[in-house]
Amino acid sequence: MKPLTPEEYSDALRRIGISNERFCRVVGINPTTGRKWSSGKAEVPATASALLRIVLALKMDAAKLMELLPED
Numbered sequence: 001m002k003p004l005t006p007e008e009y010s011d012a013l014r015r016i017g018i019s020n021e022r023f024c025r026v027v028g029i030n031p032t033t034g035r036k037w038s039s040g041k042a043e044v045p046a047t048a049s050a051l052l053r054i055v056l057a058l059k060m061d062a063a064k065l066m067e068l069l070p071e072d
Contacts, residue, residue: 004049006040012052013038018062026069027051 004012013023024034027048036042055065 001046001050003046004037004044004052006038006044009034009044009048009052010038012056016052016055016060016062016065018065022062022071025071026066 010020013020016023018026020034020038021031024031033042037044037048
């Protein structure tokens with residue numbers, strides 16, 4: 001699977017309605033990593049790309065995502 005581009009990553013978060021920081025906390029990574037993804041300094045991994053594509057395909061918003069992956 002092709003990883004999301006930095007623009008696609010940022011757009012996916014915007015469409016879901018979740019901040020980079022919150023998304024990163026939910027999936028258990030440092031928010032700095034997410035900032036690197038959105039700036040193009042690091043490639044968005046296949047797992048994160050797949051998760052965001054699934055969330056978008058299911059037309060989920062941040063609230064629904066939080067039900068499935070609650071913050072600790």
